[in-house]
Amino acid sequence: MENRKDHGKNTSRVGGERRADDVPRIADALKRHGRITLCVHGTSMQPWVRPKDIALIRQTSIENVRCGDVVLFRRENQLFVHRIVEKRGSLHAAQLFSKGDAHPTSDGVVLAQELLGRVMRIYRNDRRIDLDAPRQLALGLFISQLSLHSRFWYPLAKFVAVVTRPVRRVMNALHISSAPVR
16 A cells, blocks of 8 residues: 555565555554555565455455455564465454465464455556456365465476466456356
């Protein structure tokens, strides 16, 4: 989240990290407004969520999060956008385990007070990716299960993404969509 006045200021960011004072401001804005948009930093969710993607995030509670959902949580004054790979326990005593798609291991339990929101939509270039669409829900669940049980799936996913890139570029250039033709 950038403030137009601060746009030209030099920041002390390291890699994909935000400044420490951004974290409480972002959490507060989400709490006050119920939703925010953030520019994604870092590569922990590649290839499905990429740096510079814009994420629309809605405030949510632990009861409204499913396995496969991409969530925003705050831990040790840092923000993370990671996928829920496992949900244990009952509705009112659920434990969520998150993991970056590109990471080999889980982040551990996401506590209820750490959970800030759920990513509802991703904007990439001129595309809008609705994470609540049935295909995206199924893909998220598939990725979460594959990611949870395999440390070696990411290199395969990266390989597939690189190999299919020319086909996807041609399809995008021709504006071929998955919508039925009438």
